[in-house]
Structure formats: structure tokens, C-alpha cells
Amino acid sequence: MGAWWRRLRFTLGRAVAGGADVREQRHIRVQAVRDYHRDLARRSQAVLNQRTRNGWWLGPAPYGYRLTQHCADHEAHPRWRHRLAIDPDRAAVVPAIFAWFVHDRLTDHAIAIRLSTAPDQYPRPLDHTTGQPRHWTPAIVRTIRTNPAYLGYAARERTHDGRPASRDEWVWSTEPSHPALISPSTFWAAYNRDSLPPEAELDEPSQRGAV
Structure with missing residues (x-):
């Protein structure tokens, strides 16, 4: 978040220095926020996809299964993750x-x-x-x-x-x-x-x- 705000301030600073009027500055600000949201979505998707590749289950258990908790201690920041087990x-x-x-x-x-x-x-x-x-x-x-x-x-x-x-x-x-x-x-x-x-x-x- 901090790095993104620094980039936004830098972009707006260049716009002001370049003589952009209020409307142009607003357009630049809105576009920067949209770019940030797209980048955040891509990053989040990549993280979730990697967790799936690692075998962790995301979301509620499908019918016939139940969730079990496991510590993902091999990750950079250990967290509790879920896997599926049989619902007898x-x-x-x-x-x-x-x-x-x-x-x-x-x-x-x-x-x-x-x-x-x-x-x-x-x-x-x-x-x-x-x-x-x-x-x-x-x-x-x-x-x-x-x-x-x-x-x-x-x-x-x-x-x-x-x-x-x-x-x-x-x-x-x-x-x-x-x-x-x-x-x-x-x-x-x-x-x-x-x-x-x-x-x-x-x-x-x-x-x-x-x-």
C-alpha cells in the first residue's frame, strides 16, 4: 500500500508540474486507483492459485467432505490452512x-x-x-x-x-x-x-x- 501511494503522489506531482488542470488531475487520480485495484486483484489471484497448487482448500467443504486444519509451516509466514477429509x-x-x-x-x-x-x-x-x-x-x-x-x-x-x-x-x-x-x-x-x-x-x- 505504501509503495502504491508513493507512486500515486509521484504521478500527481508530475501532472501538477506539467500544468494539468483540475479535471485532468482527477482523471489521473481515478485511473491510478483503477490500476491499483487491478494490480491488487492480480496479486490476490496469484496467491490463491498458488495455495491451490499447494493442495490447500479454499472455501467451504464440498458435500461428502469436512475441513481439517493444518499449519503451513513451509511458507514464509506460517498460517493455518485447510485440507479436505472424508465426512463419514x-x-x-x-x-x-x-x-x-x-x-x-x-x-x-x-x-x-x-x-x-x-x-x-x-x-x-x-x-x-x-x-x-x-x-x-x-x-x-x-x-x-x-x-x-x-x-x-x-x-x-x-x-x-x-x-x-x-x-x-x-x-x-x-x-x-x-x-x-x-x-x-x-x-x-x-x-x-x-x-x-x-x-x-x-x-x-x-x-x-x-x-
């Missing part, structure tokens, strides 16, 4: 959702109805803010079956400005960061809504993003 009450529901979608060809709506009929067998998802159970909805089912976390890797940058990003743009952890709940072939079959043959099983970490 809900983990088994995730493979069932994928199987219904890939093999039984059920829709998200039909899966949500099936899950809702047996709450003891298929525990409801919890609200990340209140911790209270939520009703199964097609949107929640879709969120589960499109989340690459179930491959055992941390991933982010899956959307840009609210739109899905291509898989080549996703940021992945360099190594598996938590237990996988779904095989790569099943996940990508669900993601593409196109079942893959058994021989297409992709188990190597280097192939986590393959079709």
Missing part, C-alpha cells in the same frame, strides 16, 4: 449420485427427488453459513457432480465472470490433496454426460484433466 456420514452418497447420473441416466431433478425420499440414508447437505440441513435440489446435485474436488485434487478458476471456464484454464493442485470419492472416468463421464468404457479409466494424476 455423507461420503457414500457422492458415488451414488454419480452412478445414478452416469449409468441410470437420471436427471438432476430425479436424483434430488430420490435423495429426498430417504433422509436417513442420504443425509441432507448443510448450509455453509448456518450449519442447518438444506433440502435436496437439482442445483445442489449439479454442483456435486461437476465439482472436480471428488477426484482428490484441489481446483479453482473454473469460472470467469460467472461463466464456465475451459478445463485447460482450471488451476489444480500439483499432487492429490485429499481422498478421492470418484474415479476420473466416472467424473468426466458425468461432466460430459457421456459414459466412458472401463478401459478408459484414468487413474494417473497427470491425467486428472483428461476426457
Whole structure:
């Protein structure tokens, strides 16, 4: 922040020395602030992407997992970070959702109805803010079956400005960061809504993003 303010004062000083009027000075000031915000966003994004590559989980745990705390003592400034661990009450529901979608060809709506009929067998998802159970909805089912976390890797940058990003743009952890709940072939079959043959099983970490 201090370095940026010094650059701003220097820029404004040059504008005044150069004879810029009040309107021009205001334009320079506004542009400098915008440049600062863009630079700050780029820096923040780079930090978050690196944490993902290191296998740390950012945000609430997906359905079927819970958060565990770890001290990132290998970083320049040790901090508490999160990784994912199995939620024993809900983990088994995730493979069932994928199987219904890939093999039984059920829709998200039909899966949500099936899950809702047996709450003891298929525990409801919890609200990340209140911790209270939520009703199964097609949107929640879709969120589960499109989340690459179930491959055992941390991933982010899956959307840009609210739109899905291509898989080549996703940021992945360099190594598996938590237990996988779904095989790569099943996940990508669900993601593409196109079942893959058994021989297409992709188990190597280097192939986590393959079709």
C-alpha cells in the first residue's frame, strides 16, 4: 500500500508540474486507483492459485467432505490452512449420485427427488453459513457432480465472470490433496454426460484433466 501511494503522489506531482488542470488531475487520480485495484486483484489471484497448487482448500467443504486444519509451516509466514477429509456420514452418497447420473441416466431433478425420499440414508447437505440441513435440489446435485474436488485434487478458476471456464484454464493442485470419492472416468463421464468404457479409466494424476 505504501509503495502504491508513493507512486500515486509521484504521478500527481508530475501532472501538477506539467500544468494539468483540475479535471485532468482527477482523471489521473481515478485511473491510478483503477490500476491499483487491478494490480491488487492480480496479486490476490496469484496467491490463491498458488495455495491451490499447494493442495490447500479454499472455501467451504464440498458435500461428502469436512475441513481439517493444518499449519503451513513451509511458507514464509506460517498460517493455518485447510485440507479436505472424508465426512463419514455423507461420503457414500457422492458415488451414488454419480452412478445414478452416469449409468441410470437420471436427471438432476430425479436424483434430488430420490435423495429426498430417504433422509436417513442420504443425509441432507448443510448450509455453509448456518450449519442447518438444506433440502435436496437439482442445483445442489449439479454442483456435486461437476465439482472436480471428488477426484482428490484441489481446483479453482473454473469460472470467469460467472461463466464456465475451459478445463485447460482450471488451476489444480500439483499432487492429490485429499481422498478421492470418484474415479476420473466416472467424473468426466458425468461432466460430459457421456459414459466412458472401463478401459478408459484414468487413474494417473497427470491425467486428472483428461476426457
